[in-house]
Amino acid sequence: MRYILFVAVFAIPLTGFSQKVKKPKRERPAPQWDTLYFKNEFSVDVSPVINFLTGDFGNVRQSFGATYRRFFDKNDALRIGTRHGYHNYATSYDRLRNADAGFVYMGDSILPMKPGDTVFTRSFQQTRYYTPDIRFGYEHRFGKRRVKCMLGVDALIGVERIRTIENEQHFTFQTYTDSLGTSYFIVSDPYPQFPYNENIVTNLKVGLSPFVGAQIHLTKRFSLNACFLLDLFWTIPVSGKPKYSGFNISTDAFIADIGFTVHF
Numbered sequence: 001m002r003y004i005l006f007v008a009v010f011a012i013p014l015t016g017f018s019q020k021v022k023k024p025k026r027e028r029p030a031p032q033w034d035t036l037y038f039k040n041e042f043s044v045d046v047s048p049v050i051n052f053l054t055g056d057f058g059n060v061r062q063s064f065g066a067t068y069r070r071f072f073d074k075n076d077a078l079r080i081g082t083r084h085g086y087h088n089y090a091t092s093y094d095r096l097r098n099a100d101a102g103f104v105y106m107g108d109s110i111l112p113m114k115p116g117d118t119v120f121t122r123s124f125q126q127t128r129y130y131t132p133d134i135r136f137g138y139e140h141r142f143g144k145r146r147v148k149c150m151l152g153v154d155a156l157i158g159v160e161r162i163r164t165i166e167n168e169q170h171f172t173f174q175t176y177t178d179s180l181g182t183s184y185f186i187v188s189d190p191y192p193q194f195p196y197n198e199n200i201v202t203n204l205k206v207g208l209s210p211f212v213g214a215q216i217h218l219t220k221r222f223s224l225n226a227c228f229l230l231d232l233f234w235t236i237p238v239s240g241k242p243k244y245s246g247f248n249i250s251t252d253a254f255i256a257d258i259g260f261t262v263h264f
Contacts, residue, residue, distance in 0.1 A: 041069040041077075043225065043259035050258060061087040063256060069139060079154070080136040087129045124167040133158020135209060146217040150225070154209045159202060160235060166197040201240035205248075207233025213257070220263070227257040 045064045067081030137154030213227030231250040237243035 037220070038263035039071045040264050041067075041071075041261050042264075043067045043069075043081075043261040045083075045257050046260050047256070047258045061085065065135075065257065067135075067259065075141050077139045077141075078136075079139050079152070080134075081154075082132065082134050083156075084133075085129075085131045088126070089129075090124060090126045124169070126165045126167075128163045128165075129160070130163075131158060131160045131205070133205065137209075141215070148215050149213070150215060150227070151212045152210070154211070155207075156209050156231065156233065157206050158204075159238075160205055162201045162203075162240075164197075164199045164201075199240060201242070202238045203244070204236040204238055205233040206236070207231060207248075211257070213255075215261070223261045223263065225257075225259045225261055226255050227259070229256040 044066050048062055048064050051062065063083055063085040065081055065083035067079055069077040069079045071077040133156045135154035135156045137152055139150055139152035141148045141150045143149055209229055209231045211227045211229045213225055215223055215225040217223040229251060231248075233250070234245070234247055236245055
């Protein structure tokens with residue numbers, strides 16, 4: 001009897017104590033699209049490919065680039081990259097001149113014309129703009145699921161190269177009358193088109209580029225991001241004329257950076 005009472009006295013408190021002890025919770029692993037899982041990212045801008053497929057490749061100002069990011073905590077990263085912008089555009093204007101003097105000027109050449117001929121001159125100007133740069137800065141992300149928002153700023157340094165080519169082409173009017181007495185004007189091109197002036201201007205640019213955008217994870221290794229970029233920079237003339245220095249604001253498109261990203 002004493003043995004039974006002894007066991008009952010000590011067993012009941014131990015049973016209650018064991019019920020109050022909770023098992024430790026197992027920590028949930030970080031999602032595979034979390035920056036705690038992969039700390040490195042490399043993005044390539046695919047917007048030129050999209051513009052080519054939609055037929056806008058030659059009609060808009062183009063830019064492309066690549067960016068590497070290294071996350072030092074869950075939401076913050078340092079980044080370094082490069083961007084290249086380019087744009088070709090052409091303008092033309094026409095004018096009529098009377099060649100009573102017997103010649104017209106065409107750049108550095110003198111072209112003989114019959115006195116009294118009306119000369120039709122068409123001038124072309126083609127401009128090619130190219131600007132590569134290097135960027136480095138900071139990026140912050142917020143959001144808990146596969147879709148996250150991003151914002152940050154890059155410091156940039158690069159060059160601008162603007163090449164302008166001017167051409168002239170001359171035409172003369174001739175009158176032709178058929179057998180019915182109807183008169184026609186025939187425009188002839190006795191001289192081929194050739195460039196008469198070429199100018200190359202090179203500028204240095206230094207500034208900042210704030211950006212804001214979003215990222216969506218496709219798989220644990222791949223994602224897409226889209227950013228709005230605004231380049232704020234100061235240009236410094238290096239070579240060529242006219243020389244211009246001053247503050248500029250530039251954006252290639254509303255969504256300038258559409259990046260395909262690899263996480264590793």
